Amino acid sequence: MTIRVVTDSTCDIPDGLQAEYGITVIPAYVNIGNKSYLDGVELSRAALYEGLPHFEDHPSTAAPAPGAFTEAYNHLAGEGTTEILSIHVASRLSGMLNAARVGAEEARNVEVTLFDSEQLTMGLGLMAIAAAKAANDGHSMQDIVAMLDSRSKRTYVFGLLDTLEYLRRSGRVNWAVFGIGTLLRIKPLLKVHRGDIEMLDKVRTSKKALNRFVELVSELAPFEDVALLHTHSLDRLDSFRERVQFLIPEGQSAPAVELTPALGVHIGPGGVGIAFTTAE
Numbered sequence: 001m002t003i004r005v006v007t008d009s010t011c012d013i014p015d016g017l018q019a020e021y022g023i024t025v026i027p028a029y030v031n032i033g034n035k036s037y038l039d040g041v042e043l044s045r046a047a048l049y050e051g052l053p054h055f056e057d058h059p060s061t062a063a064p065a066p067g068a069f070t071e072a073y074n075h076l077a078g079e080g081t082t083e084i085l086s087i088h089v090a091s092r093l094s095g096m097l098n099a100a101r102v103g104a105e106e107a108r109n110v111e112v113t114l115f116d117s118e119q120l121t122m123g124l125g126l127m128a129i130a131a132a133k134a135a136n137d138g139h140s141m142q143d144i145v146a147m148l149d150s151r152s153k154r155t156y157v158f159g160l161l162d163t164l165e166y167l168r169r170s171g172r173v174n175w176a177v178f179g180i181g182t183l184l185r186i187k188p189l190l191k192v193h194r195g196d197i198e199m200l201d202k203v204r205t206s207k208k209a210l211n212r213f214v215e216l217v218s219e220l221a222p223f224e225d226v227a228l229l230h231t232h233s234l235d236r237l238d239s240f241r242e243r244v245q246f247l248i249p250e251g252q253s254a255p256a257v258e259l260t261p262a263l264g265v266h267i268g269p270g271g272v273g274i275a276f277t278t279a280e
Helices: 015-021 045-054 066-078 096-105 121-136 141-154 165-169 180-184 206-218 234-247 261-267
Strands: 003-008 024-026 029-032 035-038 060-062 083-088 111-116 155-160 187-193 196-203 223-231 256-258 271-278
Touching: 003 066, 003 096, 003 121, 015 121, 024 066, 029 261, 045 261, 060 261, 066 083, 066 096, 083 096, 083 121, 083 141, 096 111, 111 141, 121 141, 121 155, 121 223, 121 256, 121 271, 141 155, 141 271, 155 206, 165 261, 187 206, 196 206, 206 234, 223 234, 234 271
Parallel strands: 003 024, 003 083, 083 111, 223 256
Antiparallel strands: 029 035, 029 060, 155 187, 155 271, 187 196, 223 271
8 A cells, every 4th residue: 555645835845855755746826917827836936036026916826726636646546556645735724725625536546635734834844744754654544644633733833024014915914903004114923823823923123023033932842843944035044043953853954945936925035934843
């Protein structure tokens, strides 16, 4: 019995790790003007982030059609896969899981198990990698899903944004709660956990924001797995890594990834973050 993992491009898993663990990634769509681009395939991270401040209309995102999932499932079945775990971005944040569910209904000669990660970026990515490792080690689908149920409760993404302007443009902020002037002058600290996005604090300077960020993340240590995140801000990532190095488990190198365009359109450039799974 062969189990393979399918996920979507919001996972941000580096290409090398996708290949190493045999993970299939279905790209989302990024819509700019009247054109649609396959996330990370037809639209690079550099092109998105460099163009983001200048697009006449703010880009939008969309899940692929169910047929894209059916095609991927059938392709894996043709390679001898007998079971597929399809794990995706939080269903509260995207229609990706629903598209996968419809696509699975048309799949042939393979059983598809769907899993809502309740996460995004490498929060999802860490879970998909853990699932693929377990599958490669011969674990059953039942055991893998049980493992993911445990990990989903312990997986977090924290982000320190440079501005809320891009969330405003994408319609992802309730401006009536805080007032537009207040929000645009702060450095927001965000937490993603169990499908919810929460603003933890609103700090006015980058230095104070980073100090508060490290303080909040440290409260959940120790960690089992860690990945570092950024949105077109390698300069900030280097100093950020130094500040959180003590949180990375000994012997781990913590991959650093740039958020894919499908997420970057909402976050904008200049952000840093961390995805992690707390130790049991």
